[in-house]
Amino acid sequence: MTSGPAARTGTFTGAGTGRKPVLAVVGATGAVGTVMLEILSQRQDVWGEIRLVASPRSAGRRLAVRGEETEVVALSEEAFDGVDVAMFDVPDEVSAQWAPIAAAKGTVVVDNSAAFRMDPDVPLVVPEVNAHAARVRPRGIIANPNCTTLSMIVAVAALHAEFGLSELVVSSYQAASGAGKAGVDTLRAQLAAVAGSSLGTQPGDVRRAVGDGLGPFPAPLALNVVPWAGSLREDGWSSEELKIRDESRKILGLPSLRVAATCVRVPVITTHSLAVHARFENEVTVEQAHEILASAPGVVLVDDPAEGEFPTPADAVGTDPTWVGRVRRSLDDPRALDLFVCGDNLRKGAALNTAQVAECVAAELTTP
Numbered sequence: 001m002t003s004g005p006a007a008r009t010g011t012f013t014g015a016g017t018g019r020k021p022v023l024a025v026v027g028a029t030g031a032v033g034t035v036m037l038e039i040l041s042q043r044q045d046v047w048g049e050i051r052l053v054a055s056p057r058s059a060g061r062r063l064a065v066r067g068e069e070t071e072v073v074a075l076s077e078e079a080f081d082g083v084d085v086a087m088f089d090v091p092d093e094v095s096a097q098w099a100p101i102a103a104a105k106g107t108v109v110v111d112n113s114a115a116f117r118m119d120p121d122v123p124l125v126v127p128e129v130n131a132h133a134a135r136v137r138p139r140g141i142i143a144n145p146n147c148t149t150l151s152m153i154v155a156v157a158a159l160h161a162e163f164g165l166s167e168l169v170v171s172s173y174q175a176a177s178g179a180g181k182a183g184v185d186t187l188r189a190q191l192a193a194v195a196g197s198s199l200g201t202q203p204g205d206v207r208r209a210v211g212d213g214l215g216p217f218p219a220p221l222a223l224n225v226v227p228w229a230g231s232l233r234e235d236g237w238s239s240e241e242l243k244i245r246d247e248s249r250k251i252l253g254l255p256s257l258r259v260a261a262t263c264v265r266v267p268v269i270t271t272h273s274l275a276v277h278a279r280f281e282n283e284v285t286v287e288q289a290h291e292i293l294a295s296a297p298g299v300v301l302v303d304d305p306a307e308g309e310f311p312t313p314a315d316a317v318g319t320d321p322t323w324v325g326r327v328r329r330s331l332d333d334p335r336a337l338d339l340f341v342c343g344d345n346l347r348k349g350a351a352l353n354t355a356q357v358a359e360c361v362a363a364e365l366t367t368p
């Protein structure tokens with residue numbers, strides 16, 4: 001820790017004057033950045049200037065935000081001149097290098113990458129769960145959790161507050177856009193290659209049709225599911241599976257929470273789903289769980305299987321809430337619930353949560 005939180009509240013001097021903080025969106029041209037510009041155009045406008053930043057490849061491009069065409073500038077130290085809050089929607093290594101540079105200039109950084117999430121001096125914030133944590137940021141950086149954790153954590157945290165969580169066993173069904181624009185382009189190209197065919201009936205027929213076009217995935221995604229997301233870590237776990245464990249523990253303030261995750265990529269463009277087995281300290285009932293979930297901020301309960309009503313990615317995509325259904329009490333354990341959760345990985349899973357965190361900072365900076 002280099003300095004106290006008070007020393008890192010940025011350079012904003014407009015509290016009580018009506019002046020609005022200046023925002024930079026770094027990575028404005030990417031999958032998350034594109035959704036961020038939509039969200040900034042839809043939400044209550046708390047920002048003064050919005051500066052768009054990307055790699056030198058995109059400098060000079062014009063993108064629309066809040067209905068105005070805005071020129072993209074290349075990432076540089078000067079790009080943060082006069083910026084109060086910067087959202088970083090860029091690869092890990094770019095955040096690792098540039099977020100501290102921005103923070104050193106007094107800009108409060110809200111980072112979407114994995115670069116700082118587990119840094120003990122960087123809060124990992126989901127406003128519905130731990131908004132207070134955003135105020136204590138010794139490095140001037142606040143981290144946004146990964147999209148898979150974010151897609152379930154608001155619902156899980158609401159149940160935890162009532163029943164006391166002791167264990168999570170989750171399987172994810174992750175969308176292609178979780179792997180950025182490259183993931184979406186790859187899935188669309190693969191779907192075009194298999195559309196209208198009778199492929200999917202012989203070993204290897206889909207692989208042959210897709211050829212070299214695997215993109216960021218280790219196996220064909222069209223007409224398939226792929227039990228892998230992220231990179232290989234010790235003992236066969238993937239980085240994505242470890243993120244769910246580590247980040248859930250940090251957000252919920254439960255450092256010893258037992259978590260087992262299996263991450264699976266499915267041929268969905270956007271919206272991650274998770275099958276969650278959650279075990280609690282106390283006995284649970286479906287009625288209580290329904291009540292909690294139905295009134296939890298940011299959660300929508302859709303749970304009527306007799307009517308065919310439950311969340312699916314195709315229905316949840318493009319929306320803000322965490323959708324929950326298929327709530328059952330474990331047949332073998334009165335303290336455990338099984339549920340199915342869907343969340344748009346580019347909205348609540350990334351851009352929306354970042355926007356909410358940045359708005360908390362804006363409110364803090366502008367309060368006299």
Ligand SMILES: NC(=O)c1ccc[n+]([C@@H]2O[C@H](COP(=O)([O-])OP(=O)(O)OC[C@H]3O[C@@H](n4cnc5c(N)ncnc54)[C@H](OP(=O)(O)O)[C@@H]3O)[C@@H](O)[C@H]2O)c1
Pocket residue numbers: 026027028029030031032033053054055056057058059075088089090091092094112113114145146147177178179180181182345346349350
């Ligand atoms: N996709 C998701 O569901 C998701 C969810 C949560 C968090 N995240 C995280 O959010 C970040 C962005 O992900 P994404 O999916 O939006 O990736 P993406 O589609 O590949 O976009 C990457 C963005 O970073 C910019 N960029 C790349 N290298 C740069 C450099 N050297 N200097 C400045 N800008 C650079 C790109 O600009 P150019 O267009 O100019 O190259 C682009 O705007 C990643 O850290 C990712 O892990 C993603």
